[in-house]
Amino acid sequence: MSGADLPAWAAWLVVALAIAGAGVSLTGALGLVRLRTFYERVHAPTLGATLGMALILTSSMVLLSLLEGRLVLRDALIGVFLTITTPVTLLLLARAAAQRDRHEGNPGAPPEI
């Protein structure tokens, strides 16, 4: 099956999933602009790395499965590796910010535990 033979309902489903995922990721990107402090802003991009990513990958898997006529789960691997590696970046960012804020005695510094 080529892209032109895709039934209308399937095309709608694929497009709806992709646009929903892109919308969630865009909201996350908007959060980087709208939120005020560093610790608040770090939360925003995780929208794109979780629900946004899941919706876009589902859209891609539905499209490829229909076009190739079999279940294509390859894209799920992207989800697995993104989910495992994202915390490493965020942890490093948060620790670096906490270290600097404490060192400089900034007002929003995280408390000692």
Added chain:
Amino acid sequence: MSRILRPFLPYPLLSVGLAVTWLLLNAPLSPGSAVLALLVGLTVPAVMRALRPPAVRVRAPSTLARLLVVVLYDMVRSNIDVGRIILGLRRGTRRTGFVAIPLDLREPFGLAVLSIILTATPGTLWVRYDSGTGRLLLHVLDYTDGDEWVRRVKDRYERPLMQIFARGDSA
């Protein structure tokens, strides 16, 4: 895991994971890709011996399945919550803050999974964990009541993780 198989399969979960990854990347299934998947699963984990990771034991598969459903539900719900906060759709004042959570979980794999869960649910940020005191510092975007967050992390995530990564008899 029997003693006879141990020299060939030092990390069975890793072997299975690598073989499945290989098969997914080389779908559709063919005899050639199946043989290669088997080879990858058997040989690549030998490299891990050099790193000497501690053995991991996963117990309570039903708890694991339940935790997965809970995390997926929380992921979607917190995505919507954080999205509403960013778009300014939420009324009332919002406070953000740090929450210190005393953790009883000490297993490194359990803590790693907990950090993935807390990252996968937007609105919670893992700031730092002190392995000496076992206290975890979280930043939460919607700080309502500190105790509520402590209960949420401990009841929803920590308790199932402690069952799943319970220490074996040999450890």
